[in-house]
Amino acid sequence: MPTDMYKTQRYYHHKDFQKPSHFHAGNGVVTESKKRGSREIKIARKVLDVNDAMAQQNRDMFAEKGVFVINVMSSPGSGKTAILEKTLSHITHEVRSAVIVGDICTSNDADRLSGFGAPVVQINTDAFGGDCHLTAHVIKTAAGNFNLDEFDLLIVENLGNLVCPAEFDMGENLRVVVLSVTEGEDKPLKYPLMFRVCHAALLNKIDLLPHLDYDRETAVQNIRKVNPQMPIFEISARTEEGFDSWIEWLMQKLHG
Ligand SMILES: Nc1nc2c(ncn2[C@@H]2O[C@H](COP(=O)(O)OP(=O)(O)O)[C@@H](O)[C@H]2O)c(=O)[nH]1
Numbered sequence: 111m112p113t114d115m116y117k118t119q120r121y122y123h124h125k126d127f128q129k130p131s132h133f134h135a136g137n138g139v140v141t142e143s144k145k146r147g148s149r150e151i152k153i154a155r156k157v158l159d160v161n162d163a164m165a166q167q168n169r170d171m172f173a174e175k176g177v178f179v180i181n182v183m184s185s186p187g188s189g190k191t192a193i194l195e196k197t198l199s200h201i202t203h204e205v206r207s208a209v210i211v212g213d214i215c216t217s218n219d220a221d222r223l224s225g226f227g228a229p230v231v232q233i234n235t236d237a238f239g240g241d242c243h244l245t246a247h248v249i250k251t252a253a254g255n256f257n258l259d260e261f262d263l264l265i266v267e268n269l270g271n272l273v274c275p276a277e278f279d280m281g282e283n284l285r286v287v288v289l290s291v292t293e294g295e296d297k298p299l300k301y302p303l304m305f306r307v308c309h310a311a312l313l314n315k316i317d318l319l320p321h322l323d324y325d326r327e328t329a330v331q332n333i334r335k336v337n338p339q340m341p342i343f344e345i346s347a348r349t350e351e352g353f354d355s356w357i358e359w360l361m362q363k364l365h366g
């Protein structure tokens with residue numbers, strides 16, 4: 111796992127500088143929250159280092175239990191939940207799966223993802239300050255709702271955001287970014303860290319292409335500029351076009 115990637119390439123998270131409640135990942139380790147200038151960077155580094163340590167604990171725990179963890183990230187509305195609905199319907203007959211889904215408010219996504227043969231835990235970050243990403247600490251707590259011995263795959267739908275979730279390792283094995291064709295071709299260049307830390311990109315909503323002024327080649331090239339080797343799957347969660355390749359790749363990663 112390229113955990114050092116997080117240390118060298120991430121940006122410092124805006125709310126870590128401003129809001130004491132955002133230090134939940136620090137679990138009491140961080141005591142100063144309102145410093146200015148370079149001191150702030152020191153504090154943020156400490157928070158991120160604490161998160162990395164907890165992520166490693168999660169990784170060890172998941173490995174011991176034989177659970178493969180994927181972290182699905184994107185901006186709001188690009189189709190994470192829709193893709194996971196279809197993905198679960200393809201795999202749960204053969205892969206014992208569980209889901210953790212994060213949102214600031216509501217259990218809408220948990221409701222949508224229930225009924226596909228995988229138990230779902232919804233996290234609402236509103237309860238601890240409205241954080242715009244999940245952390246290793248939160249995942250550890252949420253995973254405590256499952257008997258991990260009973261599962262082979264844990265899917266995490268992160269909060270809708272192309273920035274902050276990329277900075278927080280949670281101990282996952284695989285990170286997947288979803289980019290829908292309605293978002294424009296330039297997003298990989300605008301939010302490069304997300305595309306750098308992920309292992310695959312899903313270009314979703316290709317059923318809409320006939321209605322859009324969207325340059326597929328440019329979108330793929332922009333992803334390649336940031337992450338030359340990354341597999342890119344062009345899919346539609348509506349029609350399931352492209353799902354065979356995506357599911358096959360996911361199963362290879364799971365069993366490989
Ligand atoms: N046409 C089309 N709509 C989609 C597709 N995937 C998702 N949507 C729609 O996009 C909206 C946002 O999807 P959702 O799964 O909630 O996105 P999330 O916020 O990333 O979880 C919903 O209205 C979905 O029905 C797709 O492949 N094609």
Ligand SMILES: [Mg+2]
Pocket residue numbers: 190191192219267
């Ligand atoms: Mg969703």
